[in-house]
Amino acid sequence: MIPVAEARARILAGVTPVAAETVALTEAWGRVLAAPALSRVTQPPADLSAMDGYAVRAAEANAGQALRVVGQAPAGQPYGAVLNPGEAVRIFTGAYIPEGADGILLQEDARAEAGEVTATDHVTPGRWVRRRGLDFTEGDTLLPAGLRLTARDVGLAAAGNHAFLTVRRRPRIGILATGDEIMLPGEPPRPASIYSSNSFAIAAMVRSAGGEPSILPVAPDDRAAIAALVESAAGLDVLVTSGGASVGEHDLVREVLEGAGFSLDFWRIAMRPGKPLFHGRRPGGPAVLGLPGNPVSAFVCGVLFLLPLLAALQGRASFALPVQRYRLGVDLPANDQREDYLRAALRPGADGAPEAHPAARQDSSMLRVLADAQALVIRAPHAPALPRGAEVEAIPLDALGL
Secondary structure, eight states, X not given: OBOHHHHHHHHHTTOOOOXXXXXXXXXXXXXXXXXXXXXXXXXXXSOEESSSEEEEOHHHHHTXXXXXXXXXXXXXXXXXXXXXXXXXXXXXXXXXXXXXXXXXXXXXXXXXXXXXXXXXXOOOTTTTEEXXXXXXXXXXXXXOTTOBOOHHHHHHHHHTTXXXXXXXXXXXXXXXXXXXXXXXXXXXXXXXXEEOOHHHHHHHXXXXXXXXXXXXXXXXXXXXXXXXXXXXXXXXXXXXXXSOOSSSTTOOHHHHHHHTTOEEEEEOBSEESOOSOEEEEOTTSOEEEEEOSSHHHHHHHIIIIIHHHHHHHTTOTTOOOOOEXXXXXXXXXXXXXXXXXXXXXXXXXXXXXXXXXXXXXXXXTOHHHHHHOSEEEEEOTTOOOBOTTOEEEEEESGGGTO
């Protein structure tokens, strides 16, 4: 068995990002930039007013003398003339400040009557003025390559005059569940069978991470059937299998993949849940990631290995799984030789800070426990027993959108 960190490093070694494509800005959320987005404009394009009021020469307004209001400047409609001594221009938020003005007299600090305005409070030069280029200037790098775009990033790209962006295409991920006992949801129940949850949970995980999942038909425990489905998965970037990866007589997936030209890099990880995980590649074809059949094991392995692989395929810069520290809400026994990932609820402690409460039963078949969890508490190999109140590291699932 190899450690989790080594397995992840070997999965990511030599991964080449998928090709780039150009998409409309409306389709850019959640995509990963393949090239930096440079600003095509300066923002703001000129000195603008940050408030409603009057554009003035600050020294005159401070003197308390009446200024003649010679025009107005709504946003998008510049005054268009030089502000002369003794003059003021009615101005609104976002409007160009006239040449000659150096301050904004707020409307609440002004008394206007008979075409004139008088300051009731002092005006500071430059106050309430948004200088040209305050946010960014033409040619600035707004968004770097390798960034997964948030709603905020999309807004910034739009402000920089980008209607389209160059992003990585979505990695194509095929998901193949195996086993005579597996049925698809919606099929009538039959004896000794279970409904496939792995395919749908992993597909949701892939989609949340920016990939394009494709759920393949369930493969029975038959070499020819598995081989046919493997060969039908042409054009994929990664084939994800679940089940059939252990050592039983019906665990055929690794054998079939090797017969189909896949070179398997490793098998079995020193972790719980998820020990029977394998990884390999076929020259000129997809990578394969073999997840365990138990649903919790498949999910945890998806978090630890598939999510980083999807990030690498999209060229994401410095992706790392989020890890936070929490106080324990219960006692924990000592750990054995395998790295453990305990499904845990996060509940407010006496001071309101979240505490991690690992479930009493950690069986890798118990999906309800997983669905009720908000974090995976990480236990290093041979970690000592910990009392309630001790700190532990955990992966918060909400931070991954899972």
